[in-house]
Amino acid sequence: MLRIAVPNKGALSESSVEMLREAGYATRRDPKELTVSDPRNGVEFFYLRPRDIATYVGSGALDVGFTGRDLLLDSRSSAVEVEALDFGASTFRFAGPAGAFHDVSQLEGLRIATSYEGLVSDFLGRDGLSASIVRLDGAVESAIKLGVADAIADVVETGSTLRKQGLEVFGPPILESSGVLIAARPEVPGLDTLRRRIQGVLVAHQYVLMDYDLPAALVDAAVAVTPGLESPTVSPLRDREWVAVRVMVPRRETNALMDELYALGARAILVTPIHAARI
Ligand SMILES: Nc1ncnc2c1ncn2[C@@H]1O[C@H](COP(=O)(O)OP(=O)(O)OP(=O)(O)O)[C@@H](O)[C@H]1O
Ligand SMILES: O=P(O)(O)OC[C@H]1O[C@H](OP(=O)(O)OP(=O)(O)O)[C@H](O)[C@@H]1O
Numbered sequence: 001m002l003r004i005a006v007p008n009k010g011a012l013s014e015s016s017v018e019m020l021r022e023a024g025y026a027t028r029r030d031p032k033e034l035t036v037s038d039p040r041n042g043v044e045f046f047y048l049r050p051r052d053i054a055t056y057v058g059s060g061a062l063d064v065g066f067t068g069r070d071l072l073l074d075s076r077s078s079a080v081e082v083e084a085l086d087f088g089a090s091t092f093r094f095a096g097p098a099g100a101f102h103d104v105s106q107l108e109g110l111r112i113a114t115s116y117e118g119l120v121s122d123f124l125g126r127d128g129l130s131a132s133i134v135r136l137d138g139a140v141e142s143a144i145k146l147g148v149a150d151a152i153a154d155v156v157e158t159g160s161t162l163r164k165q166g167l168e169v170f171g172p173p174i175l176e177s178s179g180v181l182i183a184a185r186p187e188v189p190g191l192d193t194l195r196r197r198i199q200g201v202l203v204a205h206q207y208v209l210m211d212y213d214l215p216a217a218l219v220d221a222a223v224a225v226t227p228g229l230e231s232p233t234v235s236p237l238r239d240r241e242w243v244a245v246r247v248m249v250p251r252r253e254t255n256a257l258m259d260e261l262y263a264l265g266a267r268a269i270l271v272t273p274i275h276a277a278r279i
């Protein structure tokens, strides 16, 4: 049985559970459920606080887990990132009152409030800076106004929480984070299947299937526009002067590619979502 940690609440929880569902695994029906057994797939799920997941996986108590890269590095757990996921993207930044800071060197000797003590002290250590870290549980953006810190270091997604508090980021990003799949070791038995399924879900999110009809003489030009992963499927049509092309294309390029193919002479361009994939 592969033992998998899943965030039970917070920014990563819903997307992690949805990804597992799309990958064909059992998920909990009741939010009070802390464990879910999925014997058909040979796995067992443990719903845990996002911040604790790297600790459980690093200690070997659980085999793999869904967490954030920032939480993994902050924990200093020995768990390793095995797959970057397509949710939970954020940047970890220093921020201060608008106009007050322009460089991290100004932090020397000051107080920095954060929930990510490990990340901040690693960064300060690398830059040879000494500052005192004020460890807070959340709502860190209020710490300056309330007088317990001079600057903060926190997760920034849209930046709207900072703006509302009259704060702005300064210095280079401390970390670019996203949801990640982590493991105790890269070669945990049973991890391969989970990983392939997750990769399949990521591909299904990133790509769509595109079909179009095209004058046969234009196939090379069209294949240059939509090369696909290996090579497009080109099938004959009843009208021998035309062919049908089926190919995977990146979802975010769908409309631009349709414009380009239409201009080239393609017609009946159809786009279908991919529900699952094994590449
Ligand atoms: N807008 C966001 N707010 C908070 N975390 C985000 C956001 N976007 C992405 N994340 C990521 O989600 C993870 C933090 O998740 P979560 O909010 O559950 O933790 P937490 O803030 O420590 O917990 P809680 O708020 O329940 O005390 C981090 O990996 C973070 O980078
Ligand atoms: O850039 P934004 O889109 O505004 O998002 C970032 C904010 O969201 C998170 O807070 P959360 O809601 O998790 O509350 P917390 O501070 O209590 O953890 C994070 O700690 C920032 O405060």
Ligand SMILES: [Mg+2]
Pocket: 010, 138
């Ligand atoms: Mg939070």
